[in-house]
Amino acid sequence: MAKEPKYGPSHHSDAPRYTGIRTFMKLPYITDPHEDIDVAIVGLPFDTAASYRSGSRFGPSGIREISMLLRPSNAFHKLNPFDYCSVIDYGDLPLIPGHIHESYDIMKTAYSALARHNIIPIGLGGDHSVTLGELRGLSEKYGALSLVHFDAHGDTWDNYWGKKYTHGTPFRRALEEHIVDPSTSIQIGLRGTVYDPSDVDEAINMGFHVITIDELRSLSPEQLSEQIKSTVGEKPVFLTFDIDFFDPAYAPGTGTPEPGGVTSYEGLNYVRHLPDLNYVGFDLVEVLPALDNAEITAQLGANIVYEFLSILAFHKRNQ
Template identity: 75%
Template sequence: MTEKPKFGPIHYSNAPRYTGIRTYMKLPHTTETDGVDMAVVGLPFDTAASYRSGARFGPSSIREISMLLRPSNAFHKINPFDHCSVIDYGDLPLIPGHIHESYDIMGEHYAKLAKNKIIPIGLGGDHSITLGELRGLAEVYGPLSLVHFDAHGDTWDNYWGKKYTHGTPFRRATEEEIINPNTSIQIGLRGTVYDPNDMDEAKDIGFDVLTTDDVKTMSAQSLSERIQNRVKDTPVFLTFDIDCFDPAYAPGTGTPEPGGLTSYEGINFVRHLPDVHYVGFDLVEVLPALDHAEITSQLGANMVYEFISLIARQKKQNSI
């Protein structure tokens, strides 16, 4: 008999969904690691943003609206919490304006989670946070493959002469050899750029790059196969910037770019992602002060749920 997962959401029949302490989907808030498969981790840092600040409040907004989510996934025909023990780890005590100290905090906690075979799901925060997550995970797993959904490549060398911003994390991660660009892929790039050849920069580093124009011509299955062929059996970190979506569907973000994915397209692409060796996820750049009717936070909360469902799907298949 399969052992019941240790941690999962409080049953919604016990009290109205809007009551109680705001954790993601009413998961128990704990830093206990024994018997845990996944941990939702708040990463409220936004002082590396190049334009609009406010994504530090993304984790709390995503948690707030996640009360709307129900536990079972009709697409995959599973209740992911029947197969996985999941907790809300709370927010890490990141320090605004002090990115290197914040990276150290993230690295320490993420290495601890990885050593205990726990898959972290980060709630950003601007996209600079991903470098801290990658450092901690690479300490345990070695160089990672990156699956990166975003309107922007985030591989610029610097902003205003500064090497650590939300537009530079994957250039730094490549230089530090904590990701392997030759087994990594960027999906959804679009918009105006500083130089006509900017989008070739990531290709020159080694990334496989799919623009929004490319992705709009692909089926979910063909994108899944492209990712599978790229990452193969390597440890994978999936990072999803909410601005990959068109601002009509996700207005609450710092650097919106028209012409992006619809909410259906993004969710459908993630649902069809291949069964690869995921070691971490994050969802970044939700900026609630610019949101309307919480639609950006709601979309972010749903994406996190789909990440959880991917791992639950794997666990269910592995138990058969």
């Protein structure tokens, strides 16, 4: 018999939603990993690997602030995810601006500890460089992970200005470190100008299954789900979602916006139809509140995180 979830948000009748300490959806703030926790929201406030506009270090706080607007039950899946998953807010990791390797060590240690307790982390970035630290920590338990990657950019470049560790290089480094299996990984939504006409082909040659935005437009959410499932199989999965997957009309608050992306409805619908996979971690990155209009980017990011929780609960309910 499944255990009753111990942790979830405070009840809406306890106080107005805008009151209280700013955790994600008013979840309890707990920093001690233990077996009563299924999922942990983890802030990753690091942005000094960004190649253009910085400020996503404030993404975790912006997402938490607007998450107060979310209600607990999911009308699409017809469930309250907190009825099935015990969820806490782990707070922010003390990442060090300008010191990426020390910050990676902090992330690796924290994520390794969460994995040892079978806790699924959902990271709030930060720029996309943080995902390498998350993968390093989780791979200590799970080995090479399958990547499900929603993004306008492949982030498989070799370097920026001779520097190997930036938000545009994490997945090339992950391949080199053998912590991601490209043959069971998929990148979705790539678009925009590139440095070389062969950039997308380069990711394919590395072994990734790549779906560009033009190819994505021809797929229903159900068809995309099938392609993800057939690519990943039964392997442990890390799902990483860059907010610039959305068109900047719907998510202006980000560092490297790309015109021609999906609407908020389309993106949410893709996520709601994600298949039942062996998820061991998620993140939502590149929300930059200083460039956001009326918090619409942070709100969209918070909704994506909520859909991650709902996916886990939906599949747990149906086990």
